[in-house]
Amino acid sequence: MSDDPRRDVLDAADRLRWDLPQNFRDRWVEQTYAESERLASAYVRQDQPSRRLAWERRLDAFLTNRWTGYPTMVLMLAVVLWITISGANVPSELLATLLVDRGTALWHSLFAALHAPAWLSGLLIDGIWLTTAWVVAVMLPPMAIFFPLFTLLEDFGYLPRVAFNLDSTFKWAGAHGKQALTMTMGFGCNAAGVVATRVIDSPRERLIAILTNNFSLCNGRWPTQIVLATIFIGVLVPSHLSQLVATSAVLGIALLGVVFMFGSSWLLSRTVLRGEASTFSLELPPYRPPRVLQTLYTSLIDRTLIVLWRAIVFAAPAGALLWLITNIHVGGLSIAEYGINALQPLGWLMGLNGVILLAYVVAIPANEIVIPTIIALTTMTTAAAVGAPETTGVIYEFSDQNVLKSLLVGAGWTTLTAVCLMLFSLLHNPCSTTLYTIYKETHSAKWTTVAALMPIAFGIVVCSLVALVWRALGGS
């Protein structure tokens, strides 16, 4: 016996361990299960054959069959996306009218009545309020529809079957089948997708799902894609085909995202994440009828509001920043103009311009405000303020796409700019909400940095290559 009783305990345990069988833990679990089996067989009796089992089996066979399972998955996804997109339109416009148009006007008249100084109302209303209101109007309706639909499928027990169906595909990339679900969730919101990776209980596969979720084109980026595809890509073909071509271009970008997700998963699992511990488990739970009303309520609280709250927290300072850099002048130029000039060479290399890159720096809080920020910065620099409001550094939307196009073309945009921006919108760092979520989930500055830098590296390389080839082929 030493004079340290704690040490004695540990030493004795180390010594005594050798007298136990090497598979001590196995036997422990085995005997616990054996006891459970004894208890269950003593107190549970199968009185009559199960009515439930038969149809559960049939449903399983249908949902996981090669010929019926895959089409069902595609159909489900299409229905969910269709309900989301078509259902979100009306409330989104309503919120935009209410918060962005009416709300801003109301605040302005209130501030004017109080004789508030111009810089204060500029910073608070045109900066913070407008940006935050914009994010809420664009983000809230689709998420309030998408997430409950997703949750209903989850509660019913369908999503584990999707993970089961797609597992062999994801396994090829070193990932878990459940990543199919977190990826799909990412089409709604990457931050929500990152939180959803909690269902993956293997450390390596969970990290892969977190680091690659950004390649799912999120709700905040779809509008950017659609606008650019419509005014720059669709017009390249005869008008009866333009809708089709524009839509294909957007879907092509989303698919490219899936390709990058698989490719980078494959790469990560074979390089930096090679040594992380890995295990696989996937339970297919019994089907249970979802309780619709409760699901609507809980998924609103659980997912939508939390994500929305974080977005607001990050959007408000960005609004302030945008207003400040466009309105503070040093030596005749605004801070924004210095930034644009500094980023111009890199922007040119990537087929973009300084305005776009600065917009991405400012709009790191939310992808929703990228296009409005680009418009705000462009009107400021070109002075060709076609129908633009008089104040600078204010985000707003053009209802007429022809006006938008003439503004952008006037600022030197070409088809190359649009193509590269569509690519860069897919391949750039996650928004700060998502980065913060990644940090919260991984507790690791290292993995958060990887999550930020990996896509942006892809973006710089891909855009630069496209620009290089484009220019070599004589495009402009």
Add this chain to the structure above:
Amino acid sequence: MAEREQLEDALKLLYDALDSGETVRSADLPVSAELVAAELARDAGDGTLALTDAGREYALQVIRAHRLYETYLAHRTGHPADEWHRQAHAVEHTLDAEAVEDIARALGDPLYDPHGDPIPTADGQLPPPRGCGLSERPVGWAGRIIHVEDEPPELYQVLAQAGFAPDVRLRIEATGTDGTTVRVAGHTVTLSAGQAALVQCDGLRPDEVFDASVIRLRDLREGETAEVVSISPLVRGLARSRLLDLGVVPGSVLTIALRGPGGQPVAYLIRGATIALREEQTERIMIRRRAASEAA
């Protein structure tokens, strides 16, 4: 650091050689002068080298660090088996005594490394080697594996893939010019002479029998019922405890519930739940088929 590495490698080489009864001439070992100068080795008089007590102890500590680190890689990380040796070799020279003891504690002071080699204790004790080679056994002989040599890595990888690991039972089915055919880990494999030479075996314990009816879970067919016999020792750490927690324990009865659209993964009905497993798991789970009448 490079100097330390050279010295320690030479020391290990010398220890291994002397341990297997070979002699090493001073002229053949690159840093023999330095070893002697450090009083780790001495000239035995006839131009060959012998270890001093300090040298023997030092060598054992280097081996301890190497084998502990391999055990760590096996239990706590996802690195594949054919990388353990290389990584441990790179790390063994950088660990100080305290770091080695930390690893040992974290792993619960293991006795053997994942290849079945004994790990020297902190005070330099080393259990004597056991068993003898697989190729020396007659047809029909059954025993248990006590050691699988991890070098050369290409050959070791084939063995690990086939389920060879310490504590796994096997039986010699045939020997011939094309190699040794062995029933092991639920299937039958033929080893080349080179592969067979890497496997050390011992006889079965008195209470053990070799059960040739054991197959791998991956070989179970639809409609058949089976009982879990064991999980391969190659499944370690989190992966092992996950399987146990899910109810894959000896005695669990299972059947196939569903096959994935491409054949994988396969979902099994285990203790009332439907659990999907991947092929790399099902080829490591040993089962025995049950007759339909037993299934109830």
Add this chain to the structure above:
Amino acid sequence: MARTTSPCATCALSTPQLDRLGLDAQEVDYVVALAGNPNTGKSTVFNNLTGLRQHTGNWPGKTIARAEGAFAYRGARYRIVDLPGTYSLLSATPDEEVARDFILFGKPAVTIVVADATRLERNLNLLLQVLHITDRAVLCVNFLDEAEAHGLVLDLGGLSTELGIPVVGAAARQGRGIPELLEAVADVAEGRVECRPLRPRFEIPGLDHAIAELLPLLDHAYPGVSHADWVAMRLLEGDEEMATAVRDGHLGELRADHVATEAGGHE
């Protein structure tokens, strides 16, 4: 094997004085832990007890961050903590660590284990592990409605007698069994029913000897430590977490007379 009389099979139901307090969990008389396998409707039980609307998911690890709620029953205030759904308490995953630590060191007045009636065997595995590290537990056998649809008949009274803890059948989605569950929880919390949990002996060669040798040393280092058998088995298994608890004195919180000032150590 410990046996006791069935505590709840015969008792008459009082009118449930269930008062939902939502998240206002400041001052409480009893802390209750809610454990269970994934997919057992654990969160539905939680919502039924607290009036909170927590999402129930078909996955393990859904509630990796603890959800907490409160309720009042028969004049006593309860704080209830929803632990992550886990298959076991033995593995080194964050989920299981949270659940294990809370039951062991948080010392809840009662631990409710929610089980799925249609997969009782699998769920009892977790219950037996829980009974290893706490003396006061209630088993809530949920999804009785589905068990009926599956043609299963359960003898909960017999199960309760053998397990030595109250066993309550429920169909939480329909609100069935919740009053009875509250009654059982209050009975155990207030000491009206004494649990004598079933703790089967492990037939592992050398284990009894090893535990017998370890216990006096453990008692010397940590006088009055509770659940010493479990602590000894974890140490013998080589569990790093338990060894650390012994080394840094954290295990001292396990003394039988220790009053937990703050329930649980995890965020």
